[in-house]
Amino acid sequence: MSRRGLIGGGVAAAGAGGAFVAGRLTQGAEAAGAGPAYAFRGAHQAGIVTPAQDRLHFAAFDVTTSSRGQLVALLKAWTQAADRMTRGLSAGEIGPVDGAVNLPPDDTGEAIGLPPGGLTITFGFGPGLFRDAHGRDRFDLAERQPDALRELPHFPGDNLDPARSGGDLCVQACAEDPQVAVHAIRNLARIGFGTVAVRWSQLGFGRTSTTSTEQSTPRNLFGFKDGTANVKAEETAALDQHVWVGAGDDGRAGWLTGGSYLVARRINMTIEVWDRQPLGDQEGFIGRTKGTGAPLSGGDELTQPDFHLPGADGPVIPRDSHVSAVHPDHNDGARMLRRGYNFVDGSDALGGLDAGLFFLAYLRDPRTHFIPVQLRMAKVDALMEYLKVTGSALFAVPPGTGQGQYVGQALFA
Amino acid sequence: MRIPLLAAVLLTVPVVAACTQNPKSGTGADSEDRAVTVASTDDACELSASEAPAGRLTFTVTNDGSQVTEFYLLAADGLQIVGEIENIGPNLTRELTVSAAAGTYVAACKPGMSGKGIRSGFTVTPSDEEVTTSLDEKGLIEEAEERYGDYVQGQSDELLAKTKRFVRAYRSGDDDGARELYADARTHWERIETVAESFGDLDPKMDAREADLEPGQRWTGWHRIEKDLWPARAEKYVALSTKQRAVYTDDLLANTEKLDRRIGGLEFTVDQIANGSRGLLEEVATGKVTGEEEYWSHTDLWDFQANVDGARVGFEGVEPLLDQKDPDLAQTLEHRFDDLQKLLDAHRVGAGFAYYDDLTSEEIKQLADAVNALSEPLSRLTAAVLS
Numbered sequence: 118m119s120r121r122g123l124i125g126g127g128v129a130a131a132g133a134g135g136a137f138v139a140g141r142l143t144q145g146a147e148a149a150g151a152g153p154a155y156a157f158r159g160a161h162q163a164g165i166v167t168p169a170q171d172r173l174h175f176a177a178f179d180v181t182t183s184s185r186g187q188l189v190a191l192l193k194a195w196t197q198a199a200d201r202m203t204r205g206l207s208a209g210e211i212g213p214v215d216g217a218v219n220l221p222p223d224d225t226g227e228a229i230g231l232p233p234g235g236l237t238i239t240f241g242f243g244p245g246l247f248r249d250a251h252g253r254d255r256f257d258l259a260e261r262q263p264d265a266l267r268e269l270p271h272f273p274g275d276n277l278d279p280a281r282s283g284g285d286l287c288v289q290a291c292a293e294d295p296q297v298a299v300h301a302i303r304n305l306a307r308i309g310f311g312t313v314a315v316r317w318s319q320l321g322f323g324r325t326s327t328t329s330t331e332q333s334t335p336r337n338l339f340g341f342k343d344g345t346a347n348v349k350a351e352e353t354a355a356l357d358q359h360v361w362v363g364a365g366d367d368g369r370a371g372w373l374t375g376g377s378y379l380v381a382r383r384i385n386m387t388i389e390v391w392d393r394q395p396l397g398d399q400e401g402f403i404g405r406t407k408g409t410g411a412p413l414s415g416g417d418e419l420t421q422p423d424f425h426l427p428g429a430d431g432p433v434i435p436r437d438s439h440v441s442a443v444h445p446d447h448n449d450g451a452r453m454l455r456r457g458y459n460f461v462d463g464s465d466a467l468g469g470l471d472a473g474l475f476f477l478a479y480l481r482d483p484r485t486h487f488i489p490v491q492l493r494m495a496k497v498d499a500l501m502e503y504l505k506v507t508g509s510a511l512f513a514v515p516p517g518t519g520q521g522q523y524v525g526q527a528l529f530a
Numbered sequence: 531m532r533i534p535l536l537a538a539v540l541l542t543v544p545v546v547a548a549c550t551q552n553p554k555s556g557t558g559a560d561s562e563d564r565a566v567t568v569a570s571t572d573d574a575c576e577l578s579a580s581e582a583p584a585g586r587l588t589f590t591v592t593n594d595g596s597q598v599t600e601f602y603l604l605a606a607d608g609l610q611i612v613g614e615i616e617n618i619g620p621n622l623t624r625e626l627t628v629s630a631a632a633g634t635y636v637a638a639c640k641p642g643m644s645g646k647g648i649r650s651g652f653t654v655t656p657s658d659e660e661v662t663t664s665l666d667e668k669g670l671i672e673e674a675e676e677r678y679g680d681y682v683q684g685q686s687d688e689l690l691a692k693t694k695r696f697v698r699a700y701r702s703g704d705d706d707g708a709r710e711l712y713a714d715a716r717t718h719w720e721r722i723e724t725v726a727e728s729f730g731d732l733d734p735k736m737d738a739r740e741a742d743l744e745p746g747q748r749w750t751g752w753h754r755i756e757k758d759l760w761p762a763r764a765e766k767y768v769a770l771s772t773k774q775r776a777v778y779t780d781d782l783l784a785n786t787e788k789l790d791r792r793i794g795g796l797e798f799t800v801d802q803i804a805n806g807s808r809g810l811l812e813e814v815a816t817g818k819v820t821g822e823e824e825y826w827s828h829t830d831l832w833d834f835q836a837n838v839d840g841a842r843v844g845f846e847g848v849e850p851l852l853d854q855k856d857p858d859l860a861q862t863l864e865h866r867f868d869d870l871q872k873l874l875d876a877h878r879v880g881a882g883f884a885y886y887d888d889l890t891s892e893e894i895k896q897l898a899d900a901v902n903a904l905s906e907p908l909s910r911l912t913a914a915v916l917s
Contacts, residue, residue: 415620
């Protein structure tokens, strides 16, 4: 059954030249007042260049089975359920209320009556799927482990909680409605019991990036606009250069062509200390004004920062500002597609907000597009004083899933 | 906080603006009269008014030019700065608020930040919002600056002397002696931590924690030796050899001497003193109250106390100024320092303190609450002193 009667035609076949593009708005859905719906299947997985939704539930799983067959069966089952849920359907074919009364329903039911809510479900594979902690091949996949898919090195400022880091598999569920995102993870976790176990999960509210030029830039918990210079869906050349893994990138991992790498970092902000910084200092740390988000070198939000414009004491955009530290001009041109979310997990033992930015970034190669940038940030970024990274993980995100395929099928072919 | 760059230490001291008896701005027509807009371009500086009634004036400066600009309100002599605002990028708007007594002034935009700027006369007319200038303010500032400079130098001297003793004990294998000297010697570092940290090359060599390191960076300094003296929490720890001890102690001592030499030439402005006070409490909030600073030795409370000592000296240095400008804030800060000190005193053991891992979570929460209670008003100190 459909969660809300039927929304238009379910999946839409749209896209240039008749290509089936995942993450494209399903025609008719929005007009019907149901909010957007994005196709699950396509050349790339949805939930990457899809206009960033407002809510997130992200989960990392440990694979508990040693059977390759069971692992593949799970990926097939997850593909089916994800395909259904992104269309606003129940996770299982029977649904939350139509089954036998002496059986638990095959959908948990909290999304009854809710529209698809722009739900996207994106899957990724961690290094542990290929080799265990002792380097042993787990599922006859080690030969195909991408070179760049290794545990990230320790970065200064990392204070990682192992219970919030790593994972053999990940699922990113994004939606406009938190209940829809939670519903997706909950039902996928349920399908996975016995094959996988949830290692950690993270809720996010309030997107902190734009992934489309049609979106306005939101604010992070420092109160600043974030993600102004993000790689956007419309920049197809930049996506090929910085986000999608190219055909010749890794000879052993051809299956990843058209996929991407996902860096997930739980970045706690020392909120209370930040809030006591004078406005001028805050703007200096970021390199932008707090109001409009314009770079301190002038203009409006979308004006390119001028790192050479002299100010009273060095450049008017301080060299240790965040904008300067991470700008592509200072990082060999490396760009990322950031897709992070604000999070607040209540308060810590000292009464401070357990809050910050759940950083998600899609990029072509962590060795060129993330590790050097993070190291430079640790060295020069004034913002680091207000950040503490408490969780970290890296995943390889397979390309999109075609009709009749399951997610990551090329890896197992 | 932004660590003050040492290059900035010798910047012109802004003459602290006149003290307002009634800091509330006027209402009605009056407050409009006191709001002046300034349009700064590459070759013009246009003010919406050339006069305003005495009191709290707000200049809203918009940069319509192509270079970074600055705006100044100068005394009649065109030299003394009554108020200034720097680093206004093209298309940006910034606000300057000053308390001005009746008299003649000079307003100046400085596009490109060089030369005398584009100047015009500005008149402040008498009003019922009385502004009195404290004659001894200059004296108070000079005194605060001098005393704080002496304090920093004194702490640096003691740090060097006690580091020498600590190094001698540790090097000779007198581990008990070294453990006893460790926290006490570091007290002098922590009291002036914001100054020490402003030397970006020395701080990572002297005070880095293991988690601060980047790949390939050699770990040296106080905390490297701390781990060797208190290795209980370390996994599969291999103690340092006599030769290694010599290397690490030589390094620490050489850097401490370098620090002491550099501190010798420093002068501090009142805003740096006030900012330093705030910064030291931030150090408490981010590193000490969480028990992260002294991960191996658990001597965090020594550092905690030392940060508070330094913050209090900074505050008390500028307190005579603050008493004139914002007596309520001065009083609040005094009370909150006292409250925090009472809590710290309760953890004294002999000449030192309890180890941090002996505190209950409730006791730590109390300390954190007191740090928050003090830090919030302390974050307004610099602006109040400069008002």
